[in-house]
Amino acid sequence: MALNIKDPETEKAVRTLAKRRGLTLTQAVRHAVRSELDKDELSDEERARRVSEAQAWLKDFYRRHDIKPAERSMTKQEMDDVIGYDENGMW
Numbered sequence: 001m002a003l004n005i006k007d008p009e010t011e012k013a014v015r016t017l018a019k020r021r022g023l024t025l026t027q028a029v030r031h032a033v034r035s036e037l038d039k040d041e042l043s044d045e046e047r048a049r050r051v052s053e054a055q056a057w058l059k060d061f062y063r064r065h066d067i068k069p070a071e072r073s074m075t076k077q078e079m080d081d082v083i084g085y086d087e088n089g090m091w
Contacts, residue, residue: 014032017031
C-alpha cells in the first residue's frame, strides 16, 4: 500500500527529517509516526512524570528570567486581537 503526499510542506518536512537522520523517506515517515504513536501509549505514571518535569522546568525558567507567570490564559479572541486578525482572519 502506498502513500501519495500531495502537500508540499509535509513533503519538505519528511525530506528534511530523512536528510538530518540519514534515513530513507519511508524510514523517516515510519520514525515520525511511531514517535507520535508512542506518545499516545505512555503510561499514566510516565505522562505524569513528564508533566511534572515540564512544570519544574517552566518554574525554573520563570525564576531564572524573573518572569511572573500569567494568572490566566488568553482567550482565542484576545490572541486574535494581539495578532491583529479581523473577522475574516486578515490584518
